[in-house]
Amino acid sequence: MSSQVALAIPPPSPSSIQALYGALAKTRLYNTFLEYTRPYIEHVLNKPETAEEEAQKLLNDTKFLYLLNMLSQDAALTISEDKLRETYENVKGKFREFGIDIDDPMEIILEHELWRLRQIRGNFDKFTTMLLNFAAESPEDAYRYAVIPTALTLLLIASLIAETREKLEPISNEIRKLADELELYTLTFMVALEENEEENKVVATARSTEELKKALETV
Amino acid sequence: MTPDNEFEHKVYVTNRFKRSFKSLSEDVQQRVMEKVQELAMGHITGKPLVGKYKNLKRIGKYRLIYGEKPCVIYLYGIKLRETAYI
Numbered sequence: 001m002s003s004q005v006a007l008a009i010p011p012p013s014p015s016s017i018q019a020l021y022g023a024l025a026k027t028r029l030y031n032t033f034l035e036y037t038r039p040y041i042e043h044v045l046n047k048p049e050t051a052e053e054e055a056q057k058l059l060n061d062t063k064f065l066y067l068l069n070m071l072s073q074d075a076a077l078t079i080s081e082d083k084l085r086e087t088y089e090n091v092k093g094k095f096r097e098f099g100i101d102i103d104d105p106m107e108i109i110l111e112h113e114l115w116r117l118r119q120i121r122g123n124f125d126k127f128t129t130m131l132l133n134f135a136a137e138s139p140e141d142a143y144r145y146a147v148i149p150t151a152l153t154l155l156l157i158a159s160l161i162a163e164t165r166e167k168l169e170p171i172s173n174e175i176r177k178l179a180d181e182l183e184l185y186t187l188t189f190m191v192a193l194e195e196n197e198e199e200n201k202v203v204a205t206a207r208s209t210e211e212l213k214k215a216l217e218t219v
Numbered sequence: 220m221t222p223d224n225e226f227e228h229k230v231y232v233t234n235r236f237k238r239s240f241k242s243l244s245e246d247v248q249q250r251v252m253e254k255v256q257e258l259a260m261g262h263i264t265g266k267p268l269v270g271k272y273k274n275l276k277r278i279g280k281y282r283l284i285y286g287e288k289p290c291v292i293y294l295y296g297i298k299l300r301e302t303a304y305i
Contacts, residue, residue: 107300111300134270137270137271138270138271141270142270144269145269184266184269184277187277187282187284187298188268190298191268192272194235199234199238199296200233201233201234202233202293203232203233204231204237205229205231206229206232206259207226207229208224208225209224209226210224211230212232212252212255212256215237216248
């Protein structure tokens with residue numbers, strides 16, 4: 001691999017719900033992860049609007065990247081979809097307790113993580129090739145794809161510690177904003193994996209509602 | 220000015236879009252149809268995807284993916300958030 005290609009590759013993206021699940025499960029790996037990221041999480045708890053900034057600091061930290069690498073391996077090997085769903089329900093429940101509806105952004109995050117997990121387990125070659133191409137073609141967007149889940153991880157863990165509505169509300173606002181952006185990545189990657197398929201061919205055109213209805217009805 | 224039922228933009232339908240559309244319930248088909256009409260009339264616009272797919276945009280709860288060129292709307296597909304996930 002040339003050094004040019006290596007430089008274009010961004011840091012890995014953590015799985016936010018997985019990290020949260022691990023934080024709750026309290027394994028050695030996640031305890032180390034939590035201990036290492038605690039100052040960042042506390043900062044985000046007090047100032048949720050700095051989540052992206054804190055995420056960027058972490059992504060420049062070799063030890064954090066090392067932990068992230070192990071977390072990814074743990075996710076690929078051990079985490080189940082049910083555990084992710086269960087954690088997702090716990091987070092929603094925590095916000096709901098304080099009268100905050102966060103269902104939609106959490107659904108976006110869960111969708112992304114389940115989709116990614118399925119790709120890693122069932123479509124690994126195509127998935128990683130797609131990500132490598134994405135990083136080489138759009139390094140800035142690929143870096144953003146590392147920042148968004150890292151910031152979401154900090155926010156979700158901070159939400160576990162938060163004990164008042166005043167603390168949770170600004171956290172939920174940041175989660176909403178980042179989840180909106182994450183959804184565009186989910187869709188982009190889904191589209192990227194569909195490239196060059198016959199399905200993308202235009203099979204009908206329409207200039208009016210009637211023509212559109214016909215176009216969609218005919219086989 | 221175009222007649223009431225005529226679109227501002229010509230709509231290109233891909234095989235993928237057509238297939239996804241057919242798999243929807245009648246109620247959802249109706250909503251997607253309304254969204255396509257609004258797009259074709261130039262009344263609404265979506266959010267661009269990322270990377271080299273910035274030319275594609277998503278719109279609405281049913282995540283209709285489309286491309287826009289002068290006078291043309293290219294209906295790429297529909298990506299329902301899979302409820303099976305939840």
